[in-house]
Amino acid sequence: MHGIIIPNGLCFERHHSGIAIIDPNDFQLMLHGMVDKPLIFSMEDLKRFPSVDKFHFLECSGNGATEWKGATFNSVQFTHGLIHCVQYTGVSLRTLLRECGVKPKGKWLLVEGGDASGMNRSLPLEKALDDCMVAYAMNGEMLRPEQGYPLRLVVPGWEGSMWIKWLRRIEVGDMPWHTREETSKYTDLMPSGQSRQFSWVMEPKSVITSPSPEKPVLQKGQQNITGIAWSGQGKIKRVDVSTDGGKNWRPAKLQGPIISKCLTRFNFNWDWNGQPALLESRAIDQTGYVQPTLNVLRKERGTNSYYHNNAIQTWHVNASGKVDNVQT
Numbered sequence: 001m002h003g004i005i006i007p008n009g010l011c012f013e014r015h016h017s018g019i020a021i022i023d024p025n026d027f028q029l030m031l032h033g034m035v036d037k038p039l040i041f042s043m044e045d046l047k048r049f050p051s052v053d054k055f056h057f058l059e060c061s062g063n064g065a066t067e068w069k070g071a072t073f074n075s076v077q078f079t080h081g082l083i084h085c086v087q088y089t090g091v092s093l094r095t096l097l098r099e100c101g102v103k104p105k106g107k108w109l110l111v112e113g114g115d116a117s118g119m120n121r122s123l124p125l126e127k128a129l130d131d132c133m134v135a136y137a138m139n140g141e142m143l144r145p146e147q148g149y150p151l152r153l154v155v156p157g158w159e160g161s162m163w164i165k166w167l168r169r170i171e172v173g174d175m176p177w178h179t180r181e182e183t184s185k186y187t188d189l190m191p192s193g194q195s196r197q198f199s200w201v202m203e204p205k206s207v208i209t210s211p212s213p214e215k216p217v218l219q220k221g222q223q224n225i226t227g228i229a230w231s232g233q234g235k236i237k238r239v240d241v242s243t244d245g246g247k248n249w250r251p252a253k254l255q256g257p258i259i260s261k262c263l264t265r266f267n268f269n270w271d272w273n274g275q276p277a278l279l280e281s282r283a284i285d286q287t288g289y290v291q292p293t294l295n296v297l298r299k300e301r302g303t304n305s306y307y308h309n310n311a312i313q314t315w316h317v318n319a320s321g322k323v324d325n326v327q328t
């Protein structure tokens with residue numbers, strides 16, 4: 001992985017029930033419920049609205065889930081690969097909602113996909129009006145079937161499961177629907193025995209992509225430690241790098257552009273003396289939030305959590321330059 005934009009063919013995919021094959025000529029998006037005027041849009045209708053272009057990451061909240069219980073995969077792709085970052089083109093949801101007029105009592109949206117799982121989630125109206133969009137293109141080409149062709153929802157900074165693909169229906173209501181994907185799934189079981197629900201925001205996180213298990217250190221001397229950082233709360237402000245397992249930290253160089261709710265690349269010069277090392281990165285975002293260690297996360301959230309692991313990742317470099325996933 002280079003830079004911050006992932007080519008469409010290299011983006012990870014997650015589908016709960018396979019890929020829906022939808023003929024764009026038959027496609028319809030319905031907006032109804034607590035609205036002044038229920039509307040049905042065809043793809044041609046949607047493309048007549050002013051279009052917007054936005055760069056955003058999408059991270060599945062299950063990214064890193066297996067690491068709660070130990071260092072399980074010796075691969076940066078398996079520990080951190082459920083994320084992509086692309087440019088979307090489409091229509092802002094605000095524009096569509098204005099077109100049908102939301103009644104004063106309307107506070108939530110049910111967003112529903114046209115795949116076999118009919119995946120659906122409750123989305124607060126406030127977020128929908130803030131920065132959500134319906135996208136028909138990705139990195140300059142039409143969405144691929146895997147990514148929701150012909151239309152998907154973009155929910156910047158929020159967990160991937162909210163980004164409904166093959167989006168066919170939006171219903172306005174006054175309460176959340178408490179669907180399967182926000183009750184039995186995508187909640188976080190806390191040490192108290194209670195579950196945290198609606199944990200939408202992807203908290204600040206970073207990872208060194210090279211060196212990594214897939215990218216061993218090939219020789220002594222000057223190395224470029226490079227990686228990516230992101231935050232669902234806004235822009236990345238700083239990334240620190242440690243080569244001694246978090247005892248000492250120094251700021252990395254951030255590579256622009258630095259875009260809100262988008263990947264930011266960082267680079268750090270390292271003169272490797274051939275001794276074993278523990279490489280770590282920690283992200284700090286515009287709110288001042290500092291990426292936590294896994295031990296801190298475990299203290300707060302226990303070990304029954306599955307989603308939302310945004311802990312600092314440690315790579316152990318041994319004397320031969322081989323890199324392993326370890327927890328300290």
Ligand SMILES: Nc1nc2c(c(=O)[nH]1)N[C@H]1C(S)=C(S)[C@@H](COP(=O)(O)O)O[C@H]1N2
Nearest residue numbers: 013014015016060113119160161163164165
């Ligand atoms: N209709 C529908 N939308 C969906 C899903 C799905 O199974 N069906 N999976 C969700 C989940 S859990 C994630 S992480 C993202 C993955 O998006 P991607 O396949 O473009 O990476 O899509 C979300 N949208």
Ligand SMILES: [Mo]
Nearest residue numbers: 060061160161
């Ligand atoms: Mo996901």
